[in-house]
Structure formats: C-alpha cells, structure tokens
Amino acid sequence: MDPRALLRRGQTVVLEAPLHRQKLVCVVDGAAVDRLFLVSLVGSEGPSVFEPGQIVVGYAQTPIRVYQFESVVLQSQSQPTPTVVIAMPDTLTPVQRRRFFRVEVLFVAQLMSKDDPRAPAVSATGVDISAGGLGVSVDRADLYPEFPQEIGKPVRVVCALPPVEGELPEPTKVEAIGEIVWVTRHERWLRMGIAFIDIDPKVREHIVAWCFAFQRRLLRMGLLSPRRDTSRRRE
Known part of the structure; x- marks a missing residue:
C-alpha cells in the first residue's frame, strides 16, 4: 500500500522505539514528500x-486492518507542541490487528x-477490547x-473503559x-466476540490511545512483558 494514501492528516499512528521499548500514540499533522509530522496525543513526555x-x-490502522512500517526520526520536540518528525516510509505492510x-x-x-430501540438493554462484562471490537x-x-x-446479528454497544492512572484520568x-x-455458550454464561461495524473515527482513536496507555501502565507495574501478545484466544 502507498504510505501517502493512508498517512494523511488526522490519521492515528502508533510509534514504537524498540531500543527503549516505548510506544507513542500520535496523529498525523501534516506530510511532505519525504517526511511526516506527528503530534503526540498523550502529552509532552x-x-x-x-x-x-x-x-x-x-x-497505522484502517477499519479492516493494521499496517506496519519502518522509518527514522528526523526531529523531535516536547515544547511547545509535542511533535515527532519521521521520514516518509517506503512501504506499508499489513499485520494482524x-x-x-x-x-x-x-x-x-x-x-x-x-x-428494536424499545428493547431493554442487557448488562454484560467486557473481557477484552481493541479498536476493532x-x-x-x-x-x-x-x-x-x-x-x-x-453470528452476523448487529448489536448496539455502550461501555466505559476505566481510567488509566497517570495518563487518562x-x-x-x-x-x-x-x-x-x-459465540460460545456455557451453562450459565454466554461469551461473544463483537466486531465494530459503525463507530465514530474519534472514538476508535480514543480506544487505540486507551489500549496503549493501559499496556504502558502494566509495563510500569511489571505485569506485562514488552513483547507479550495480549490477544485473547477464542475458547
């Protein structure tokens, strides 16, 4: 995929610095022929x-998949606006979301x-979440x-993800x-996987930011290996 087709103003990008094992959630603020201008969504640090x-x-995520790329940092600043400038990547490679x-x-x-908007709401316990479902x-x-x-039936979902100490109060x-x-049926419980098919792009971006903030908190607490795959496996 041509990077310029996806990495446009407003696109959410997650940068990873393998050397420091750090991730940064950004949004594309602008692009030139040879570089991308990214603004941090999680503060100046x-x-x-x-x-x-x-x-x-x-x-970088689309509604149907995530693309991966490699680049090099050209500039970075924390003030007045936390910004990272990277070289425009040569290509995007699809990966599992x-x-x-x-x-x-x-x-x-x-x-x-x-x-049926008149039907009552059913209380559920969320067990995992991503920007895709x-x-x-x-x-x-x-x-x-x-x-x-x-399977295949549509449902309306409303939930609130818990605050993340130090980042999302x-x-x-x-x-x-x-x-x-x-769908998996147990004697008492019904387990379901739900894929988002109609979601506000800003809400999707907030989920991405929340997921990485939550993972960073687990890393700080020593509860998650930096290379651990947190994908939930279907029972």
Whole structure:
C-alpha cells in the first residue's frame, strides 16, 4: 500500500522505539514528500525518547486492518507542541490487528438490539477490547428471547473503559454498532466476540490511545512483558 494514501492528516499512528521499548500514540499533522509530522496525543513526555537518527516502527490502522512500517526520526520536540518528525516510509505492510491493539481488561458494558430501540438493554462484562471490537460475557439469565445471539446479528454497544492512572484520568466512553462474529455458550454464561461495524473515527482513536496507555501502565507495574501478545484466544 502507498504510505501517502493512508498517512494523511488526522490519521492515528502508533510509534514504537524498540531500543527503549516505548510506544507513542500520535496523529498525523501534516506530510511532505519525504517526511511526516506527528503530534503526540498523550502529552509532552513521549517525544523525548524519540531522538533524531533513531529507527522506529510505526502502526497505522484502517477499519479492516493494521499496517506496519519502518522509518527514522528526523526531529523531535516536547515544547511547545509535542511533535515527532519521521521520514516518509517506503512501504506499508499489513499485520494482524489483534496482535497490537487488543488488551484484556474487565469493564461494564450494555448491549442493545440495533433493530428494536424499545428493547431493554442487557448488562454484560467486557473481557477484552481493541479498536476493532470487544469480547463480552453475559449471564444467560439476563437475556430475553428476542435478544440477538447469532453470528452476523448487529448489536448496539455502550461501555466505559476505566481510567488509566497517570495518563487518562477519566473513563473512556465507547458507543458503537457491532456485529456478532463468534459465540460460545456455557451453562450459565454466554461469551461473544463483537466486531465494530459503525463507530465514530474519534472514538476508535480514543480506544487505540486507551489500549496503549493501559499496556504502558502494566509495563510500569511489571505485569506485562514488552513483547507479550495480549490477544485473547477464542475458547
């Protein structure tokens, strides 16, 4: 894929500095023929580890997949606007979205029928989330007969991801339309994987930022290896 077709103003990019094992969530602020101008979404501390001449790996997400690229830092500054300038990558390589953006976390969610706005909401426990979707667990006793439970059925999802100490002090609110992509039934619980099919791009960006902030917190606490894959495996 031509990098210039995706890496345009407003596109979210996650930069990784392998040497320092640091990640930085940015947004493309502008582009020239040979370089990209990225503004940090998580404050002024991040750009300080991205020094000129440093090799970086970047990830950019579309609604259907994530692309990876390699580049080199040309400039960086923390003030007045936290900015990193990198060389325009030569190419983008598709990678598995779940590998980089899904994290396991418990949160409260509400599921509603997309087709019947009068139908009651069903309480669920979120067990993982990414910018592409989420996994939930529902007590089967709370389900009513008409509630969508089959693969391919659309559902409305509302949830709030917990604050991340030191980075995101307020809950991250998520509201989207999703499609059920897998279902596992247990004696008491129903487990479902839901892929987002209609979501505000800004909400998707907030999920990306939240996932990486949450992973950084786990790293600081020593609860996550920097190279651990946090993708949830289907039961």
